[in-house]
Amino acid sequence: MKEFQLIEHFFNSRAQSRRDVELGIGDDCALVQPAANKSIAISCDTLVENVHFYPDIPPQALGYKSLAVNLSDLASMGAEPAWMTLALTLPDVDEDWLKAFSTGLFDAAEYYGVSLIGGDTTRGPRSISITINGQVPTGTALTRAGAKNGDWLYVTGTLGDSALGLDVIRGKRQVDTEYNEYLINRHYYPSPRVLAGQALRHLASSAIDLSDGLASDIKHVLKQSGVGAVIDVDLLPRSPALTDSLSETEAFSYALSGGEDYELLFTVSEAQKGALETAMAHTGVAFTQIGQVTSGNELRLIRNGERFNLTNIGFEHFS
Amino acid sequence: MKEFQLIEHFFNSRAQSRRDVELGIGDDCALVQPAANKSIAISCDTLVENVHFYPDIPPQALGYKSLAVNLSDLASMGAEPAWMTLALTLPDVDEDWLKAFSTGLFDAAEYYGVSLIGGDTTRGPRSISITINGQVPTGTALTRAGAKNGDWLYVTGTLGDSALGLDVIRGKRQVDTEYNEYLINRHYYPSPRVLAGQALRHLASSAIDLSDGLASDIKHVLKQSGVGAVIDVDLLPRSPALTDSLSETEAFSYALSGGEDYELLFTVSEAQKGALETAMAHTGVAFTQIGQVTSGNELRLIRNGERFNLTNIGFEHFS
Numbered sequence: 001m002k003e004f005q006l007i008e009h010f011f012n013s014r015a016q017s018r019r020d021v022e023l024g025i026g027d028d029c030a031l032v033q034p035a036a037n038k039s040i041a042i043s044c045d046t047l048v049e050n051v052h053f054y055p056d057i058p059p060q061a062l063g064y065k066s067l068a069v070n071l072s073d074l075a076s077m078g079a080e081p082a083w084m085t086l087a088l089t090l091p092d093v094d095e096d097w098l099k100a101f102s103t104g105l106f107d108a109a110e111y112y113g114v115s116l117i118g119g120d121t122t123r124g125p126r127s128i129s130i131t132i133n134g135q136v137p138t139g140t141a142l143t144r145a146g147a148k149n150g151d152w153l154y155v156t157g158t159l160g161d162s163a164l165g166l167d168v169i170r171g172k173r174q175v176d177t178e179y180n181e182y183l184i185n186r187h188y189y190p191s192p193r194v195l196a197g198q199a200l201r202h203l204a205s206s207a208i209d210l211s212d213g214l215a216s217d218i219k220h221v222l223k224q225s226g227v228g229a230v231i232d233v234d235l236l237p238r239s240p241a242l243t244d245s246l247s248e249t250e251a252f253s254y255a256l257s258g259g260e261d262y263e264l265l266f267t268v269s270e271a272q273k274g275a276l277e278t279a280m281a282h283t284g285v286a287f288t289q290i291g292q293v294t295s296g297n298e299l300r301l302i303r304n305g306e307r308f309n310l311t312n313i314g315f316e317h318f319s
Numbered sequence: 320m321k322e323f324q325l326i327e328h329f330f331n332s333r334a335q336s337r338r339d340v341e342l343g344i345g346d347d348c349a350l351v352q353p354a355a356n357k358s359i360a361i362s363c364d365t366l367v368e369n370v371h372f373y374p375d376i377p378p379q380a381l382g383y384k385s386l387a388v389n390l391s392d393l394a395s396m397g398a399e400p401a402w403m404t405l406a407l408t409l410p411d412v413d414e415d416w417l418k419a420f421s422t423g424l425f426d427a428a429e430y431y432g433v434s435l436i437g438g439d440t441t442r443g444p445r446s447i448s449i450t451i452n453g454q455v456p457t458g459t460a461l462t463r464a465g466a467k468n469g470d471w472l473y474v475t476g477t478l479g480d481s482a483l484g485l486d487v488i489r490g491k492r493q494v495d496t497e498y499n500e501y502l503i504n505r506h507y508y509p510s511p512r513v514l515a516g517q518a519l520r521h522l523a524s525s526a527i528d529l530s531d532g533l534a535s536d537i538k539h540v541l542k543q544s545g546v547g548a549v550i551d552v553d554l555l556p557r558s559p560a561l562t563d564s565l566s567e568t569e570a571f572s573y574a575l576s577g578g579e580d581y582e583l584l585f586t587v588s589e590a591q592k593g594a595l596e597t598a599m600a601h602t603g604v605a606f607t608q609i610g611q612v613t614s615g616n617e618l619r620l621i622r623n624g625e626r627f628n629l630t631n632i633g634f635e636h637f638s
Contacts, residue, residue, distance in 0.1 A: 022358055022457075022460075023460070023462065026463075026543070027396070027462050027463050027464075027543075028362060028391075028392040028393075028395040028396055028463070028527060028528060029360035029361055029362040029392050029393060029395075029396045029398065029453070029460075030360070030361045030362070031358045031359070031360055031361075031396070031455070031460050032358060032359050032361065033358050033359075033457060034353040034357075034358075034359055036355070039341055039350045039351060039352050039353075040350070040351050040352075040353055040359070041348035041349070041350055042348055042349045042350075042351065042402065042404060042436060042437055042452070043347060043348040043349070043404075043437055044404035044405075044406055044437050044438055044439050044450065045439050046406045046408065046439045046441045046448070048408060048441045048442070048443040049443075050443075051441055051442055051443055052441070072347075073347040073348050074347075074348060076347040076348075077346070077347055077348045077350070079348065083361065085361060085362075085363035085450050086363075087363055087365045087406065087448040087450075089365065089367060089446060117361060118361055118362055118363050119363055120363050120364050120365045120448070122365045122367045122370055122371070122446075123367070123370055124367040124368075124369075124370055124444060124446060125443060125444045127408060127441075127443060127446070129365070129406040129439070129448045131363065131404050131406075131450035133361070134348070136350070138341075138352060141341075141342070141348075141350050143342065143346050144345075144346050144347070145346075208347060209347060224345075224346075
């Protein structure tokens with residue numbers, strides 16, 4: 001009972017209610033009031049210790065990231081975050097851990113306007129499962145299907161930083177001291193592109209968030225849209241931290257296949273390019289055109305107009 | 320990849336869509352269209368192996384029960400089931416297990432009209448976390464608060480069967496052969512009182528589902544309603560299987576404190592008693608008046624007009 005109260009203290013007390021939450025934590029269900037003419041976007045992601053994160057991850061980062069990866073799913077649909085439930089399994093009740101984890105979780109929740117409306121805490125091997133609910137005007141959600149031959153291919157932010165950050169954390173890579181914190185933060189505290197996703201409604205023909213790595217995730221878009229794509233690897237946005245720390249071919253490899261960037265990959269028709277610039281400018285999120293949608297069903301990488309062969313530069317690094 | 324396809328085969332293929340599911344499994348989020356003038360009821364329950372279930376539970380029962388316990392939360396609010404997400408963590412991918420588990424899950428889903436709209440399967444110690452969404456006309460949801468001094472106290476079905484069923488399964492109790500299957504099924508395949516919950520809207524002043532046992536769960540109602548209650552233990556509905564297998568005092572103990580019955584406990588004012596009979600008759604669910612709400616904040620048990628002392632009859636059995 002004391003343990004239960006401890007958990008309640010850290011979670012229920014900071015579970016601030018949005019105005020559309022009629023009944024929050026504390027009954028058999030929560031009650032929320034959906035907005036008129038909006039669809040609800042729902043996604044569920046589980047993080048399991050030793051599978052999705054190492055036991056030494058700072059609990060604050062784990063709390064933040066558990067929500068951020070779910071918010072990234074909403075972002076890729078163009079949905080506005082609303083409510084979440086949290087299923088938390090813990091091997092023990094550790095006050096310091098709970099305090100740090102909940103701080104990270106609520107930092108993200110408050111920044112992105114999400115109310116924690118329910119959950120379940122159980123004893124067992126550490127895992128975090130969040131189901132997120134967002135809202136999107138009916139008929140405007142972005143999906144993986146819809147990319148058309150000739151559409152332009154874009155990504156937000158820079159690619160590969162998170163994977164390099166993980167290698168730094170695990171001691172597999174050493175980088176210049178000035179880049180250490182940046183890279184580690186890109187791994188622990190990704191920025192779900194929630195505003196960018198909303199700005200892309202009515203503009204993008206398809207969208208997906210990058211969790212497994214560009215070269216892997218784009219295949220879902222190609223398959224579900226029934227198209228191919230060409231990417232010019234020289235156009236891939238790479239941070240100074242990435243390019244200064246790695247050889248050119250290594251940097252390509254991280255940018256193409258490093259996971260957990262949580263940037264958006266999206267396609268825009270030629271006719272919408274101008275509107276895209278205007279809409280994205282308001283979000284302050286950088287975005288880069290990296291290639292084009294083609295007919296067929298193949299992903300081609302090119303450099304200087306020639307086919308770029310990934311297998312020669314250690315693409316298997318992450319597999 | 321082969322494993323992933325196997326999981327997809329068992330879950331995605333049977334995830335039949337309701338008409339209000341705009342986009343089901345297969346993108347970053349699902350999209351659903353909430354009904355006008357309804358609130359969404361959301362609840363989340365996690366079952367962890369060796370905490371909530373034994374490793375020898377038949378996987379079909381586990382699949383059914385994982386959803387049933389969530390449906391019971393919707394029932395207690397008077398909400399109509401709609402959509403669910405499933406976070407499944409498994410130590411290995413076992414085709415027979417997946418087939419049986421998904422059969423049990425979808426048997427319940429199809430019976431109660433729930434669409435599986437998303438989920439996440441991860442490798443790790445076995446656990447099942449379901450977030451369920453239901454709909455209820457705004458302003459009509461039943462909660463734990465609202466019981467008033469003088470209201471009558473009711474439960475659906477019979478109490479204690481599930482706990483006795485578990486004792487039979489674990490070899491702690493032997494019962495007459497004719498009751499074996501009934502009791503085991505009451506433990507493995509509880510009946511969430513979804514229709515009864517909906518019938519109680521506008522009628523009950525409070526409701527809760529019985530997961531931890533009557534004597535424990537009623538305290539949530541008393542606390543959140545700011546009332547006390549008196550229960551006449553002779554009125555507690557007990558099945559022939561329970562009364563024939565146990566001494567009278569043991570049967571009281573199971574009925575009062577055996578968990579996992581997933582029946583509803585609810586309160587109804589004197590003025591609504593007649594309407595209650597009519598409304599419940601349509602659902603075919605048996606219900607029994609077991610006591611009355613009082614002022615104060617105490618739970619009193621009585622028998623033959625005298626105080627009934629639980630501690631003398633082995634109430635600690637389940638603690």
